[in-house]
Amino acid sequence: MPKDFSRSQRVGDQIQRELAELIREQVKDPRVGMLTLSGVEVSRDLAHAKVFFTVLGDQDAIEGTTQGLRQAAGFLRRELGRRMRIRTVPELHFRYDDTQEKGARLSALIDEAVASDRARHPDASDDKDPQ
Secondary structure (H helix, E strand, O other), X not given: OOOOOXXXXXXXXXXXXXXXXXXXXXXXXXXXXOEEEEEEEEOOOOOEEEEEEEXXXXXXXXXXXXXXXXXXXXXXXXXXXXXXXXXXXXXXXEEEOOHHHXXXXXXXXXXHHHHHHHHHOOOOOOOOOOO
């Protein structure tokens, strides 16, 4: 019977939980405000972890948060090592996750296309039922 989750996925999930708590409680950098960790991808050898985050705000807020997290990476990695008790703690690489923005942009494009189609064909309706 194959495993449902690989070791790297389980470690990534644990890193995400621990990092969320560490960032909220112990990171004092003013550039790192309210953020959401959206995922962690850990390499198979557990040497590197990509930490994806989202933050509300403009490009300056995103860049400031990224810089603050990168500066705190050593501290966070050391604290993860104390909490998780694993042999090698992955090197943390913080990346801004823009999937929500892309999804909203695609949704707006779809809504625009549907509205345009309805404007060109006002007599065709979705409610027509031949029965």
